[in-house]
Amino acid sequence: MDVDLILINGNIYTVDEKRPRAEAIGVKKDRVVFVGANADAKKLAREETRVVDLGGKTVVPGLTDSHCHIFGIGEREITLNLEGTNTREDFLTKVKERVVQTGHGKWITGRGWIETFWKSPRFPTRHDLDEIAPGSPVLLTRADGHAAIANSAALGIAKIDKNTPNPFGGEILKDKATGEPNGMLLDNAQDLVAKHIPKPTEAERQQAFLLGIQREIGLGWCEIQNAGSYAGDIKIIRRCFDEAKVKLRFINAVFGPGEDAERFLREGPTTNAYDHRFTQRTIKVIFDGALGSRGAALLKPYNDAPETSGFLTERESDLKPMFEEALRRGIQVETHAIGDRANRLILNLYEQAFNAVLPEQRKIREPRWRIEHAQILDPADVLRFAKLAVIPSMQPSHAISDLFFAPSRLGMERLAGAYAWQSLIKSGCIIAGGSDAPVERGEPMIEFYAAVARKSVKGFSAEGWHSEQAVSREQALKMFTLWPAYAAFEENDKGSIEPGKLADFTVLSNDIMKIPEPEILKTPCVMTIIGGEIEFEDRGFY
Ligand SMILES: [Zn+2]
Helix, strand or coil, rough: CCCEEEECCCCECCCCCCCEECCCCEECCCEEEECCCCHHCCCCCCCCCEEEECCEEEEEEEEEEEEECCCHHHHHHHHEECCCCCCHHHHHHHHHHHHHHCCCCEEEEEEEEEEEHCCCCCCCHHHHHHCCCCCCCCCECCCCCEEEEEEEEHHHCCCCCCCCCCCEEEEEECCCCCCCCCEEEEEEHHHHHCCCCCCCHHHHHHHHHHHHHHHHHHHHHEEEEHHHHHHHHHHHHHHHCCCCCCEEEEEEEECCCHHHHHHHHCCCCCEEHHHEEEEEEEEEEECCCCCCCCCCCCCCCCCCECCCCEEECHHHHHHHHHHHEEEEEEECCCEECHHHHHHHHHHHHHHHHHHCCCCHHHHCCCCCCCEECCCCCHHHHHHHHHCCCEEEEEHHHHHHHHHHCCCHHHHHHHHHHCCCHHHHHCCCCCCEECCCCCCCCCHHHHHHHHHHHHHCCCCCCCCCCCCHHCHHHHHHHHHCCHHHHHHHHCCCCCCCCCCCCCCEEECCCCCCCCCHHHCCCCCCCCEEECCCCEEEHHHHHH
């Protein structure tokens, strides 16, 4: 047997039931050809074979982030990054610095703030920003991407005042006393201001994309599933692949409904292009808002804002024909649904589509449609996922971020069906695990830790956090390897380390299947191998 690369002295978790553990892997071109003991692997070496001694480091199948936004990840590196601002003052200081750097009158944009951890966890207002940026328009997106704060200059450019009606699927928050907008814009209302910001050039957009890709590989991701893009960005993505600038495996979704999705339905999917690196077979729908900004569509009003139950961001009548066409064309659908109402309605819509287009009328009989987030489920709906073979695509870090404020938004009772990983798995589901970066940080070990510990990164947990919904380490590993592969129709090529599959591995500094939970967070990726090529290596460990 010819081999190009041999990894020896590894602490290997294969996620292959037939041979769960191994010491060595042999690779020929981009595929695994051998998994087993060191002694047997060494016999395969010839003069030109590269042999890498892993020195006991832990190897898992190449990790996949099943839900993230690659341009946002790259842009976070370029624009004002407001992650980790712990107080309102800290937040305002960072913005002020940027205003000084940028100069008078120019747009200030940024992302990543979240008020939940501030001393008084209230949204910032336009007036807070007016004090530090009186002459420059400012629009700063909340970490979850479902809300933004604008200052008076930005609202003025967009001509938003007390008389401006809410757009469909969005809300302009107004001061209760004066009726004037307070600067907070939820979901679709953000566009009213955002559309006035000069668009980044194609070159800047490409720079963000490639920065994002590099960051992902360095973190140990071998594949990402990009949760939605428009035609302009798809052009950039494809050009970067044409120019062989992307080594990361990339599963893309196209936003729908709308023109882009219609064209995609006509043209059909692209699968395994560029040596199994690029697949586009999915339409992404956003069906409601987020919990933090109270945009998630709930069956009953918010506990801490009884005047609202959130809202849907698409009309059911627009989705129906698209869903049926997608089944006929072999296109997968994934829908963002956070609130229990949004989840129930989308399950209904999926079910209606499955009944309207029978398996023999579909291009792919088993559609593997997904619900992204599936965060708050009415107990009656939990079992419907497995019954309809709908895949929940969930982000463990959301639970450990949101559970600080979810009890006040939802009340204790509704938390029983919140982030209900174990209930879903027990009902017969697989879960595609992701990070939703840049909503969250997007680091694999934060996600793995959140899934198994279900505690904050500081080890905090409280009443209502439902620790029984945490998953085992074996389940967590599948959430980021084999299950995302299945959720992308790729379980024959990816998701485990076994002969015949693609040679994608993530090498970690510690044994994440055994070390105490807090140490998982201190476990960096030391090597990322994609298709048998070492694409990232932290030489400090060798
Ligand atoms: Zn997302």
